[in-house]
Amino acid sequence: MAIAAGTFDTLELRGVGRSFGGATALADLDLTVRAGEFIALLGPSGCGKSTALNCLAGLLPLTHGEILIDGERVDTVAAEKRGFGMVFQNYALFPHLTVEKNIAFGLQMRGVAKPEIKRRVGEALELVKLEQHAKKLPGQLSGGQQQRVAIARAVVLEPRLVLMDEPLSNLDAKLRLEMRTEIRRLHQSLGLTTIYVTHDQEEALSMADRLVVLREGRVQQVGTPEELHNAPVNWHVADFMGYRNLIDLEVSAVAGNAVTVEGRGLTLRGTAVDPAAVGDHVRVAIRPEDLTVVSPGAPVQGGNTTSARVSVVEYHGREFAVGVMTPGGLALHVRSDHAPRVGSTVELTADPDRVRVYRAELEDPSRMSVEERELAEVRR
Amino acid sequence: MSAPTAGRGTPAARRGGRAARGKSTASMRHRLAERGVDVSLLMLLPALVFAVVLFIYPFSYGIGLTFQPTPAMQEQWGAGIWSNYVAFFRDGFIFDSVWITMRLALPVALFNVLVSIPVAFKLRHRFRGKKALTTLLVLPITLGTVLTAQGLLIFAGRQGWLNRFLLEIGVIDQPLQLVNNYLGVMFSLIISGFPFAFLLISSYLSGIDPSIEAAAKTMGADWKQRFRRITLPLLAPGLATTFILTFVLAFSVFPSARLVGDASGETRVMALMAYRAFGELLDYPMASTIAVMMGVVELVVIAVVLLWRSSMYKGSTGGKG
Known part of the structure; x- marks a missing residue:
């Protein structure tokens, strides 16, 4: 050429x-x-x-x-x-x-x-x-x-x-x-x-x-x-990269990187991206592909399990995209290898490595001015 | 108003053809509506009445008049019913007015178009005071011809402010002759014609997608090349239309030719000649002939411009046009 x-x-x-x-x-x-x-x-x-x-x-x-x-x-x-x-x-x-x-x-x-x-x-x-x-x-x-x-x-x-x-x-x-x-x-x-x-x-x-x-x-x-x-560095990038499930939860236990987060009737084990302490408000990001309906072909991973009610099922060729509602009223996007019945209750699981836990604020508080920090406090 | 009716007509006609083969089950009223025949046609009525009463009838009547020359005309020029037209071309006093009018209208139209281009270019971008400047440029539209003429006489006359000021500061020692001649009419025509030209060219210019010029820029064209190779060809059809409009406006000049011109000499334009035949000589057929010839001369100029325009690209220019 x-x-x-x-x-x-x-x-x-x-x-x-x-x-x-x-x-x-x-x-x-x-x-x-x-x-x-x-x-x-x-x-x-x-x-x-x-x-x-x-x-x-x-x-x-x-x-x-x-x-x-x-x-x-x-x-x-x-x-x-x-x-x-x-x-x-x-x-x-x-x-x-x-x-x-x-x-x-x-x-x-x-x-x-x-x-x-x-x-x-x-x-x-x-x-x-x-x-x-x-x-x-x-x-x-x-x-x-x-x-x-x-x-x-x-x-x-x-x-x-x-x-x-x-x-x-x-x-x-x-x-x-x-x-x-x-x-x-x-x-x-x-x-x-x-x-x-x-x-x-x-x-x-x-x-x-x-x-x-x-x-x-x-x-x-x-x-x-x-x-x-x-590995998106913050929840905004995660959101943009297809982590459709963004859930605001509270940290209940910390062991190095591994954290347990809970709230709204949900308990999950995940990986902290930013340093986190017990009681912190965090935003948890999970891709729909990483949050699956438990079935014989998709066993529980890392002890992470929670139940939810199926609200919508879409056929996507090799798998099903399922919309579920947790008992706490959270709508989540998950995947399934079979088509669950709408209205039935299913078990969900996710690899703790793929449950990414972010600080809820995008700006680093240490880099914010006093006014910005106060504003952020008020917004919370 | 006729355009949408015509547009609807074509597919309806096709549908009609299909219906003719099979038996249409739609009602008569529905089928007529499909062809654009329904009550809403009545909305065209006022326009139709006006067109017939105020244009088609008087216009045909006027043309008819031109073929009924007065006995005096027939005696002088012969040629039977054509004697008015023969008189128009043979009588130097009348025929010269064609050139006198052209000599005014062509430079004025050209000036209005050429000066509008850079102004419209500058006013394309946002800047402080843009609105005020645009208003100032367009304001003369609201002034009538008489007001403009009066203003010109007071401002630029022999005893006007301008001459007195220039004499006072010693730039001149004789007052400048700016009105009651060719220049006066030209000024007046520019004042009334420029806003139209500017508004039209501005809207044509805003119809050209600015990213086309940006693309030329990234391809290495400097502003002269961009103007000559990209903007001007895309703007040309608009310039032609604008030229025609300001030319026609200037060509039919009448009040200012009389008020700030030299009505018996330099600015003895066609409209004045027609008025003279009608008002002073009471020769209606000759007045009609001059008016018809005015239209013919305008049509010739328009045809030439449109011919040139037809060699241009006329499609979409990508902007909000």
């Missing part, structure tokens, strides 16, 4: 921040990206992930911090001179230019010679399998094809860095899966360093080498998909 990625060794974000008027959209983003890495910025809407991307692209000036490539500042360079490729959420194709001319646009801006443009556009079209649509206008293409044009348009410039802003969010579910594989394939075959913004944790986990989880403009956790999936 003649199209290759532009090269650098490291991209470094140091204390990058962006405020709009008085509101902080992004604060203290520190991140070092190695060449060829696929980084996903993940978070709910309004968490600052798109702001971070626009700051990187140069479409928004920074208000704090700096961005360096191999030690050289790029945040002071104008967007049109950074040499990054960007794929927009709504594709932002030039509606009045054909597919071919859309892809050629950046090359023309760089004064590349005509035969060279023709060759590279041809290769880019081949790369995204749109050869037969070269002469069409974007409006004549389907959503997935438009998305591929947007990607071709960005990679044909052999950018040092490709920025993608929720590129798949406007596609239907099936196409989304296809394009996900396609983007991953392009990334691996071209060695493109990619920063990918998404609110879809499944997308991020399946595509990225490393994930950055953001909340309210602040980084919550940076790690590999495995780290985030298995």
Whole structure:
């Protein structure tokens, strides 16, 4: 493949921040990206992930911090001179230019010679399998094809860095899966360093080498998909990573990491992520897949057992997703290898390792100001 | 109002075709409603009455008049029923007014469009005082032509504030001739036409998705290249429409040509000629002929602009348009 990625060794974000008027959209983003890495910025809407991307692209000036490539500042360079490729959420194709001319646009801006443009556009079209649509206008293409044009348009410039802003969010579910594989394939075959913004944790986990989880403009956790999936650092990240059961309980016994939590008619053994003492209010996070209905094929694990009444059963192919109600009135999402009858009472169990016990507050109290601490006290 | 009816008509017609093959079980009333024929059609009645009474009838009558030249005209120009038209093209005094009107309307329309573009660009972004500035730019819409003319006479006349001020500070030693000539009418047309051009271009500009320009930026295009290669082609159809509108407004100029112009010389526009034929010479057929020719000249200019526009991209521009 003649199209290759532009090269650098490291991209470094140091204390990058962006405020709009008085509101902080992004604060203290520190991140070092190695060449060829696929980084996903993940978070709910309004968490600052798109702001971070626009700051990187140069479409928004920074208000704090700096961005360096191999030690050289790029945040002071104008967007049109950074040499990054960007794929927009709504594709932002030039509606009045054909597919071919859309892809050629950046090359023309760089004064590349005509035969060279023709060759590279041809290769880019081949790369995204749109050869037969070269002469069409974007409006004549389907959503997935438009998305591929947007990607071709960005990679044909052999950018040092490709920025993608929720590129798949406007596609239907099936196409989304296809394009996900396609983007991953392009990334691996071209060695493109990619920063990918998404609110879809499944997308991020399946595509990225490393994930950055953001909340309210602040980084919550940076790690590999495995780290985030298995060991979220706080309940917010856990919530985002599919720990659908978040239960507020009280610590009743502590033995090192192993804690026993109870409340609302429920007693569970779990693993403390943050230091916990008896009497602490904690938030317990369990994935539905880790909380199962006891059956001959799924025995009680670690002595963890509790009973609940079945309220809804969904068929999920190899297993059943079951909604249950505990005697204390807690709704839980669990899995089962058989279909329990609605209204019947079942036994639930979970491996204590997979019952993660978090501090209920997200902010570290020692880092909070006096006012913030008082406010937190009142809220409790 | 006719658009939704027509839109409903096509699928209904197809359904009708199917019903004809089998026997339709729907009631007559229901089938008519499917074709858009129901009581709600009555809502079109006022518009229809107005169109017939105030436009179609007088317009046809006027055209009919042009083919009934006065005996004097027939004697002077011959050509039977065509004598008014012959007079229009042969009589230099009348025919020159076409160029006089063009000489006013074309530069004014061009000026209004070209000046609106950068202003609309600047006002696209949010900044302090944007509302006040927009209001200031649009306010002249509320001024009538007469008020504008009066203001111009007082402000820019030979004894006006502007001339007196300039004389006082010694910039000039003869008062500038700014009204009662070509310039005066031009100023007046710009004052009344600019707000329309600005409002229209602003709305066309807001119809262009800003991320399209951002994309061009990340692909290495500087602002000149972005404007020339992306924004201008997407804006061109809107510019054509705006040009046509301000051109037509300026072309039919009448009050200001008389009040702040030189009605017997530089600003002897077509509308004035028609009025003269009607009001002073009492030659209704000739007045109608000049009015009809005004329409023809406007249509020619509009056709040329639309022809140019048809070579442009006219589809969606991705914005909130």
